Amino acid sequence: MKKGIKIVTIGGGSSYTPEFVEGLIMRYKELPVSELWLVDIEEGKDKLQIVGDLAKRMVEQAKVPMEIHLTLDRREALKDADFVTTQMRVGQLKARIQDERLPIKYGMIGQETNGAGGLFKGMRTIPVLLEIAKEIQDLCPDAWLINFTNPAGLVTEALLRYGAHPKVVGVCNLPINTRMTIARLLGVDVERLHIDFAGLNHMVYGLDVKVDGESVLPQVLELMGDPEQQVSMQNIAPIPWEKEFIKSLGVIPCPYHRYYYKTSEILQKQLEEYQNGGTRAEVVQRLENDLFELYQDENLKIKPPQLEKRGGAYYSDAACNLISSIHNDRGDIQTLNVRNEGAILGLPVDSAVEVNCVVTKEGPEPIHVGELPVAVSGLVQQIKSFERVAAEAAVTGSYEKALLAMTINPLVTSDVKGKQLLDEMLEVHQEYLPQFKGQIQHS
Template sequence: MTSQGLKIVTIGGGSSYTPEFVEGLIKRFKELPVRELWLVDIEAGREKLDIVGNLAKRMVEKAGIPMEIHLTLNRREALVGADFVTTQMRVGLLDARILDERIPLQHGIIGQETNGAGGLFKGLRTIPVLLEIAKDIQELCPNAWLINFTNPAGMVTEAMLRYSEHKKIVGVCNLPIHTRISIAKLLDVELHRLRIDFAGLNHLVYGLHIWVDEVEVTEKVIHLLSLPENQVSMRNIAPIPWQADFLKSLGILLCPYHRYYYKTKEILVEELISFEKGTTRAEVVKRLEEELFELYRDPNLTIKPPQLEQRGGAYYSDAACNLISSIYNDKQDIQTLNVQNNGAITGIPDESAVEVNCIVTKDGPKPIHVGELPVEVNGLVQQIKSFERVASEAAVTGSYEKALLAMTINPLVPSDKVAKAVLDEMLTAHQTYLPQFFAKEC
């Protein structure tokens, strides 16, 4: 930290999520004195960076705090002397996400941003870029913490922990906070009284135990969630009700993304209907983004507009800002984060990424020991972890064979024949953003 205060760099600063992050920093300014916020983007994002950056400046001016907002397309210039670096990017922009969703659906399998074939290709495009960013951080601000919001956060964190020299890396997701808030509302208790013992992987995290004032209420919560009127989900996932007998048999809190694995057929039917209508989640988000940026252009807008919550990223600000503040202030509070396992979950390599509760200290998050996952869920976690590891290797090496293997072992892809067909079509569609797979042909 400089004598003038903290310097934070946000890569992907032209994101529609940035106003929420800025709002979070403004709210916490007394405990988190950020003097410089650098918003970084690439040439293709120049217009959005200018629009979001000017809104950020108006928000800071209205708040009356001495936080300087800098806009740049020069990443290395921004990184010098940074204390924290956040990453929130989409390689290929939303048009690439539309392909990630529509191409698998054309082959009759789930198309989704972070799961299955779509998640694989978002990872293949994203991991090499983030490794380059980590390399710059190691050179220009080696003491900085890299806080990654970029999806698929589990696979990305896995790759960075394995292949980057920079190890001060934490993956952040809004799902655990969203889940805690939903369960607190369901129980009608204040959020601070509720604790959920989360463990698993990103977008595959389980609530093993739920506590209110240190009294376990897991069974009560499972019963409430078994009722059709109490479905907890996200804006991007259909709230298809769970079978009550299944939830009670499992006895563990599921996250909304588990529907892709335990309700694959029902989710696929919903997605195919949207596919036919041209209303896949990616297409909906693209329209939402256009509307948001029209709002952001308004020179009279000086706050985060409430419409941003429709975008699906609600609570990212709280997740990211809480983490940064807890590291800076050595709060030693508990947060659910994507970190290096280091023995927290038995049966997963120490160097792999897991999503677990951590005690957040000035030296970073320390994962809380979980031990063995229940046998009922351990198999799926291990299968997805193998997928993430093989996919990460494919992203780094550009190996067609590893990419095919990753595609085939993912439980949302039903056969090696389908895997190969989808892989070949998606490689061609995303060729511009996958140079590692085509360099050998040059």
């Protein structure tokens, strides 16, 4: 009989892995993981070894009986797993740099999970994740697939709509990050704070904020309109919100909403960075190099604090809390990407939404929200249309669907330039887009 819990992390050579390992160590009593398998591909072999060695030192230092296994053989790792987490980057950071630089060249925002960059990251990633879902169904059909790979909303949409494995949840650290930040702004313990989140991944809104069950939404909106008190993330410029706008919106936007409500300001900032030879991807590349340098130090036996600059704060909380709640049948509330099932009226019942859920051993059950406020429902609908068409393009390799997805995204501001950008990005990323073979226009 199998003892303990077996977790498989695909993309195990990621710089985020020590954060996840720390989360598992801290929760060992409630979540007795006996095996953690870190899986990567040939190109990530060296990073896997470095991260794996650090993970082994961390576990040894903490004196928890968790075996760390490193492998490039996904099928070997997946056999009899209880949970599978995915945190991959198809094409690695080199592809992300193109996702960010090419749209800027055409005068549009370049970002890895939004706009044209998000479309291409999704189209490279979805076929690989659908293959993994098939293997999970074959080798560990009872396992939960917990996807952290961005763009998480689009990827979860594709897994739910086209995947062979039904037990899928998308996870993002943004809701936890927002909750922690707002608790800090209010000066209250985070356990006393509750936010009603609803929308899509990176397009989620806080519909209400309660402290000890009492709404404090007006106070939070007031704080968010203060240029000194900004809710943002490492990878998004903290351009202040206008007080009047936040008050009239009446709900809490997430940091990614700046791409949609402050498009020209963000674009201006990106153009300046582009002209000076830098994008966020290139900053991340430097941070990654520094982190892997640190990880190689044999005296390092904990997660280094420098990892927080990478933008993944609370990543382990999001992933580990979910796994622990399913394992322990906890029945607590978490914000997750799941099938809508009527939780948000006006969005397809079979589409992925990001919403508060009650988490038990049966998995997450979305909490009914009803209709989104008029002020925000249109933008959410538009992004969901984009995700639906983009997922279809990724699965079918249809040039027409890819062009349609590109053009209906609000961050792609011209159909002519959008087509030119699509053609150039298809050519640049063709190695990772086999489904589009024969449809790529060579310049």
